[in-house]
Amino acid sequence: MxxxxxxxxxxxxxxxxxxxxxxxxxxxxxxxxxxxxxxxxxxxxxxxxxxxxxxxxxxxxxxxxxxxxxxxxxxxxxxxxxxxxxxxxxxxxxxxxGVERIPTPRVPVSGIQVSELLFILEDSVRSLNGRRCLELVQKVKKWGSESERDRLCVVANGAITVFSAAFDAFARDNSFETNANLLEEILSSMSWMFPLSQLHSLDHHTEAARARLGSQDSLRCLVWLLKCGDLSAKKDSLIALKELVSSDQKHAEALAAIEEASEFTSPSSSTSKAIRSELVKMGLVSLLLELTVDSERSTSETALGVFDMLCDCEEGKEEAYRNALTFPVLVKKILRVSELATQFSVSAIWKLGRHENEREKVNIFLAEALQVGIFQKLVLLLQLGCGSVTKEKATELLKTMNPCRPELECVDSVDFKNLKRSF
CATH class of the missing domain: 3.30.40.10 (Zinc/RING finger domain, C3HC4 (zinc finger))
Structure with missing residues (x-):
């Protein structure tokens, strides 16, 4: 042989x-x-x-x-x-x-391994052993970065409950600076477990996680990270706050009651609207677009979800119009990442195309979107199938843009002839 x-x-x-x-x-x-x-x-x-x-x-x-x-x-x-x-x-x-050597594959993590590590992490949280907790959290984070399969295994074994409990425990004494590194690592690891609505078979875990993250101590810590953390911490904090505020109004009210979060609220507007406006002022529209350009699946999904949320307010739309990355990034992510990413991208484009008070900006936006191939992408999306809400938005966008195609479209449909659904 x-x-x-x-x-x-x-x-x-x-x-x-x-x-x-x-x-x-x-x-x-x-x-x-x-x-x-x-x-x-x-x-x-x-x-x-x-x-x-x-x-x-x-x-x-x-x-x-x-x-x-x-x-x-x-x-x-x-x-x-x-x-x-x-x-x-x-x-x-x-x-x-030109043949590349195939690297030796990593052995996928098992449910037993995840469960054992989470059990040790729970014990370390009870004893407030920060150093040990940091080691364990980083190990889980490494698993999540290695493959989508490992990430699903981590989520399926209830990691979100243990991580949210750890975050709450180390945020209790308000000494955020002392535990900043650990809190940022926990939050970073949890960010790819959102949105919790996707965990249909783990309802008891999602409720427990929201309760922990929605505590006064956790909310105060999230606000502190949003104000004082680096760009990555700000992004992760925003994702967690978006998850809480969108899931239950009581979390938005609890956030408004925090003194440190007063700049996010105002008596003349609703809590959620004021929060969105303040987040836009912090430059998070540009940050989210930059994060989405070449990010992995979970980061793209969460960043696009938050971007879609920011497009609900006038300030968010204005900032999106000004950013040159907005339409190339949103169009690129349709049918390229996941069904959820496609849903958020179409939703954001739909919102940006409905700014009735700024028709000139909307027309410029439609021109840019057509030039990067939005029309063909939406047609393919309808052919391949999507949710009813996304279908309605895509159909409305096609009707709006169809009269402008001959003058503005620059992408030949042949560029998409071999495109297949990637999820």
């Missing part, structure tokens, strides 16, 4: 020298994606797939092996280390021809 592999390797290199295309060995190709496998795993049927592809297949509600169509006896995915090593060796042997 070794000699045959060496002969095949020499033959491949000889073909490349003659200008022939390098062909990936069939056994290295995932039967689902038809791409080179990065993390080959075998099912109970004996067929090997790339982990990401087979997980998407199973997450879609399928219970059979895609190749054999057999009903799977178990959903265990056994890493095929021998095949992965062969793929890595093949990549190294052909890297002079």
């Amino acid at each position: 070794v000699f045959s592999w060496m002969r095949k390797k020499a033959a491949d290199q000889e073909k490349l020298k003659k200008g022939e295309e390098l062909v990936i060995p069939n056994q290295f190709v995932c039967p689902i994606s038809l791409d080179l496998m990065k993390d080959p795993v075998s099912l109970s049927s004996g067929i090997t797939y790339d982990r990401e592809s087979i997980e998407s297949w199973l997450d879609g509600g399928n219970f059979t092996c895609p190749v054999t169509n057999q009903v799977l006896r178990s959903f265990d995915q056994i890493p095929n280390h021998s095949l992965r090593k062969m793929i890595q060796d093949w990549g190294v042997a052909n890297r002079s021809y």
Whole structure:
């Protein structure tokens, strides 16, 4: 086998020298994606797939092996280390021809690992062991950054409840500066667990988390971070406050009762409207757009959600009109990140296109949106399917922009002919 592999390797290199295309060995190709496998795993049927592809297949509600169509006896995915090593060796042997070596994949975190760590974290919170809590929070944060699968595993095991309790516990004595690093790390880790409305099967966790984050101590700490923290802390605080204010009016009222938050409220306006206006004045419109440009999925979703919220107020719309990133970023995120990100992007564009008192600015906005391909994106969105509210907004935008297309549209629809839904 070794000699045959060496002969095949020499033959491949000889073909490349003659200008022939390098062909990936069939056994290295995932039967689902038809791409080179990065993390080959075998099912109970004996067929090997790339982990990401087979997980998407199973997450879609399928219970059979895609190749054999057999009903799977178990959903265990056994890493095929021998095949992965062969793929890595093949990549190294052909890297002079542009083939990148496949890195050794990380072993996905298990529910047991998450539960054990959260149990230790709860014990550390009870004893107010800040140093130990920081280590554990950073470990969970690292898990969340490694893969979407690990992130879902962390969320599914109730991390939001433990993290919100930890935040509340270390915010109680009001010595925010002393615990600032820990509080910022906890808040940063929680930001990708929002919005809590997505945790339909974990209602008891979401209610407990909102209760902890909505306490007077936690709210006061969130306001302090919003005023005194760095840009990342401001963003995470804003996401948490948006989650609380949008979920229950009592949290908005509790926020208004905090003396330090007086600048967010005024007697002549509603609490939520005044909060949005003040957040816009702090420059958060530009911050959110910059964060969204090349961010990961959860950050994009939360940033777009907050941006959509800020577009409810006049100040937010004005700031959005002034920022050159607004329409390129919003249009780019449609059908590129997730269904939730698409929903927020369409909603924000719809709000910006309904500023009746500023028709000139709206017309300029529509021109910019058309020039970056909004019309084709919305047509594709309706073809692929979306929620009823998003569908209504997309349809209204198409009707508004259709008369302007011949003069303003710059993107050829052929640019989108191979676009497929990415979620």
